[in-house]
Amino acid sequence: METPKEIEALLKEKRIFKPSEDIVKDSNIKKFMDEHDIESYSELLEKASDYEWWWSENSDIIDWFEPWDRIIDKSKKPFFKWFINGKTNIAYNAVDRHIKTWRKNKVAYIWEGEPGESKKITYYDLYKEVNKFANALKSLGIKKGDRVSIYLPMILELPIAMLACAKIGAIHSVVFSGFSAKALRDRINDAEADVLVTADGFYRRGHIINLKANADEALKDAPTIRHVVVVKRAGNDIEMRSNRDIWYHDLIEGQSDECECEVMDSEDLLYILYTSGTTGKPKGVVHVHGGYAVGTATTLKYVFDLKDDDIWWCAADIGWVTGHSYIVYAPLILGATIMMYEGAPDYPKPDRLWEMVDKYGVTIFYTAPTTIRMFMKYGEEWPKRHSLKTLRLLGTVGEPINPEAWIWYYKNIGHERCPIMDTWWQTETGAFMITPLPITPLKPGSATKPFPGIDADVLNEDGKRVIGKGGYLVIKTPWPSMLRTLYKDPDRYIKTYWSKFDGVYLAGDVARMDEDGYFWIQGRSDDVLNVAGHRIGTAELESALVAHEAVAEAAVVGIPDPVKGEAIEAFVILKSGYEASPEMKDELIKHVRKEIGPIATPSRIVFVPDLPKTRSGKIMRRVVKALARGEEDIGDISTLANAEAVEAIRKSLK
Numbered sequence: 001m002e003t004p005k006e007i008e009a010l011l012k013e014k015r016i017f018k019p020s021e022d023i024v025k026d027s028n029i030k031k032f033m034d035e036h037d038i039e040s041y042s043e044l045l046e047k048a049s050d051y052e053w054w055w056s057e058n059s060d061i062i063d064w065f066e067p068w069d070r071i072i073d074k075s076k077k078p079f080f081k082w083f084i085n086g087k088t089n090i091a092y093n094a095v096d097r098h099i100k101t102w103r104k105n106k107v108a109y110i111w112e113g114e115p116g117e118s119k120k121i122t123y124y125d126l127y128k129e130v131n132k133f134a135n136a137l138k139s140l141g142i143k144k145g146d147r148v149s150i151y152l153p154m155i156l157e158l159p160i161a162m163l164a165c166a167k168i169g170a171i172h173s174v175v176f177s178g179f180s181a182k183a184l185r186d187r188i189n190d191a192e193a194d195v196l197v198t199a200d201g202f203y204r205r206g207h208i209i210n211l212k213a214n215a216d217e218a219l220k221d222a223p224t225i226r227h228v229v230v231v232k233r234a235g236n237d238i239e240m241r242s243n244r245d246i247w248y249h250d251l252i253e254g255q256s257d258e259c260e261c262e263v264m265d266s267e268d269l270l271y272i273l274y275t276s277g278t279t280g281k282p283k284g285v286v287h288v289h290g291g292y293a294v295g296t297a298t299t300l301k302y303v304f305d306l307k308d309d310d311i312w313w314c315a316a317d318i319g320w321v322t323g324h325s326y327i328v329y330a331p332l333i334l335g336a337t338i339m340m341y342e343g344a345p346d347y348p349k350p351d352r353l354w355e356m357v358d359k360y361g362v363t364i365f366y367t368a369p370t371t372i373r374m375f376m377k378y379g380e381e382w383p384k385r386h387s388l389k390t391l392r393l394l395g396t397v398g399e400p401i402n403p404e405a406w407i408w409y410y411k412n413i414g415h416e417r418c419p420i421m422d423t424w425w426q427t428e429t430g431a432f433m434i435t436p437l438p439i440t441p442l443k444p445g446s447a448t449k450p451f452p453g454i455d456a457d458v459l460n461e462d463g464k465r466v467i468g469k470g471g472y473l474v475i476k477t478p479w480p481s482m483l484r485t486l487y488k489d490p491d492r493y494i495k496t497y498w499s500k501f502d503g504v505y506l507a508g509d510v511a512r513m514d515e516d517g518y519f520w521i522q523g524r525s526d527d528v529l530n531v532a533g534h535r536i537g538t539a540e541l542e543s544a545l546v547a548h549e550a551v552a553e554a555a556v557v558g559i560p561d562p563v564k565g566e567a568i569e570a571f572v573i574l575k576s577g578y579e580a581s582p583e584m585k586d587e588l589i590k591h592v593r594k595e596i597g598p599i600a601t602p603s604r605i606v607f608v609p610d611l612p613k614t615r616s617g618k619i620m621r622r623v624v625k626a627l628a629r630g631e632e633d634i635g636d637i638s639t640l641a642n643a644e645a646v647e648a649i650r651k652s653l654k
């Protein structure tokens with residue numbers, strides 16, 4: 001690996017990385033362009049600005065039971081509808097249709113557990129497993145429109161359970177297995193789920209995590225749940241409550257491996273996925289069968305150039321949208337072979353992932369910048385132990401990638417041969433929005449340009465485009481995989497995304513557009529943190545803290561972290577009678593982990609006597625943030641009701 005000096009030189013050069021001719025010449029996007037007499041990248045983007053044309057050209061990426069007759073209905077905006085009167089089922093497209101082709105015996109998933117065991121399942125195996133579990137769900141009384149919560153680790157039963165729900169028209173709500181009992185309970189109750197699918201436990205860094213114990217805790221107050229289906233994964237001791245809990249293997253025994261697909265309208269609900277917002281209550285983002293299938297599959301086909309001989313590895317967790325879209329639905333729709341791994345990326349050693357790349361011949365690898373920065377810290381000797389010769393494309397997602405990490409990834413993992421697709425998107429967008437294609441010249445640190453058919457822009461406070469300066473990132477026209485609403489909360493949907501600028505989707509990020517029209521995402525514009533690629537609302541963290549008996553008030557801010565992007569710092573006022581001690585800090589950290597989950601672990605707790613507030617009593621988080629970051633200039637504090645709080649915090653920080 002090059003020394004930091006060489007990296008610096010590379011960056012100073014402001015090098016633009018030209019598309020790889022080898023990849024471009026046989027690429028899916030080049031094929032599309034040839035078929036449509038499109039000669040250049042700019043011509044493609046220009047032509048696809050007629051987004052109805054672009055999406056109608058690509059809508060046959062899935063099979064329709066009945067064709068759609070109008071591409072979009074804008075009459076009730078921002079409640080857009082796509083592929084009007086089209087009938088389909090995403091599970092049919094992901095699984096059933098492949099059984100009728102040569103892909104029947106193609107490997108769908110290569111799975112590896114953390115302890116090292118591995119399994120390969122073909123499309124035909126997957127078909128039978130999905131059908132058995134779909135029939136099992138039916139036997140529990142689940143039907144179209146019912147909600148099923150899924151709280152599973154990275155094991156094959158997770159995609160199987162999701163697909164089984166989709167197949168019978170049930171709506172799944174997957175909750176990340178790293179979330180706490182309380183987070184699970186809130187999500188089950190908001191979705192009013194009838195069934196919970198979970199597991200006994202799973203492996204993480206050599207330990208068994210008792211997932212069922214969390215589920216039991218959540219279910220103490222989740223009255224809608226009638227049945228709990230438990231996958232036996234780790235064999236740990238758990239409690240099975242009679243009349244409620246049933247083993248997965250017992251439930252599917254004797255179920256038929258054939259199951260009719262429910263015919264779904266393209267606008268029928270597929271899933272709810274909760275994501276953090278600016279209040280304590282998570283938002284239930286809703287996606288549907290038709291547009292979501294078209295949007296996710298089309299983006300994966302062109303951005304990562306997925307082909308039948310690829311081995312695709314999106315090293316995320318299915319509990320996040322990245323996994324929903326790009327470990328489950330899109331790659332299965334494309335009939336790909338998909339890598340899936342249960343455990344920690346650096347366990348037992350920092351070369352676990354690279355060992356697997358060589359072992360299975362992975363050709364496309366997609367991960368988060370935080371993971372890359374962690375590998376950078378371990379040093380380049382770890383990837384050097386493996387050839388990595390099968391890789392042809394790389395990708396990143398979840399947060400801005402700093403150019404240093406980009407170059408490190410490019411050199412040490414891609415061996416200067418693999419282009420890096422920095423994909424900007426969100427739970428709400430369902431699919432990649434701002435992203436390179438294999439034909440895009442790359443600038444390290446920039447997600448480059450909008451995907452064809454996507455009209456992204458950067459606006460100032462007055463709604464005018466700004467170039468060269470930070471502004472609000474917006475999307476100006478609808479797209480098929482967009483969220484349809486927030487579950488049971490259409491007003492919040494309008495207020496959060498469609499109220500700042502008329503008729504324009506507000507992403508909640510700050511971005512800068514350069515002279516070449518490239519987008520540089522700079523981070524969130526709202527009170528949401530991005531910790532290791534995970535979105536966490538400061539309000540959620542604060543309400544978790546004040547739920548502790550010792551805490552009177554709390555303000556949470558993000559501070560820059562070299563590996564995680566942002567780290568959580570909490571400023572806490574204790575109630576009288578409680579002592580500011582190291583033990584109290586540990587206890588509060590433990591408490592937040594229990595309330596939300598390990599991803600929300602504060603890296604520092606600072607006890608303060610007071611917090612800066614406006615006259616109306618609102619905490620001025622902006623001031624706390626400037627103080628936490630050690631900034632000299634803390635901005636305008638003329639509206640502060642208690643200016644003395646500033647000095648008090650400075651003192652506490654010393």
Ligand code: WT7
Pocket residue numbers: 275320321322396397398399400401422423424425426427428447507508509521522523524530533534535
């Ligand atoms: C937020 C969405 C969508 C997959 C994972 C996160 C940030 C996402 C990038 C990127 C800079 C990015 C944004 C966005 N983000 N991708 N390539 N460059 N920032 O999904 O939890 O819905 O979070 O992640 O801030 O708004 P999510």
